[in-house]
Amino acid sequence: MKKVLIINGGQNFGHSGGKYNQTIAENTLEVLKNFENVEVKITNVDEGYDKNEEVAKFVWADYIIYHTPIWWFQLPNGLKKYIDEVFTAGHAKGIYMSDGRSADNPKINYGTGGMLGGRKYMVTTSWNAPATAFTLPGEFFKETSVDNGPLFGFHRMNAFVSLEKLESFHFHDVEKNADVERDMKLYREHLTEVFEKELKPQLA
DSSP states (O other): OEEEEEEEOOOOBTTBOSHHHHHHHHHHHHHHTTSTTEEEEEEEGGGOOOHHHHHHHHHHOSEEEEEEEOBTTBOOHHHHHHHHHHHHHTBTTTSBSOOSOOSSOTTSOTTOOBSOTTOEEEEEEEOSSOTHHHHSTTSTTTTOOTTTTTTHHHHHHHHHTTOEEOOOEEEOOTTTSOOHHHHHHHHHHHHHHHHHHHHSOOOO
16 A cells, blocks of 8 residues: 655635645546555645644655645745644654764765655646746746756755655646646646556566
């Protein structure tokens, strides 16, 4: 039995109602139901949570799937607070033990004290920015990808607790030119491909 934790970071704030990421989370559940021997838990951050229960979910899971909008080029405040609280509560309780360094040689091994080894994570993000803002010369993000630019710290955070990265999926131009049916179809295909590879029987 493989265990998947879905973290929906959508948030009702300002002009955002959190519905887009709720739709993404629902599509994730739809895809995962097609796989045998998969158990799923979901946390909707905006509905509140118990930080110690969330620590236990991370320890329980084989896979963590984060769904988050991007606000002002960063995680929304609710998801950032969730991570701050849950990861801190997980110190020496299954998420991380230390920063990995020793007093004998503090210049090396930073970021090797995570406790979630053997587990993997995936992230989806949703943007007002079009994909071309990241790819075209002269455009805003200077040909730097989402994962290597705005999400660099997010990925290092997950590496710090020893999670291994799966291929991300990014939704673009969701405010002015959203095509929800098309984008969800592409996402379901992506997620299916990822989990077919992850869950295929391993040859002896």
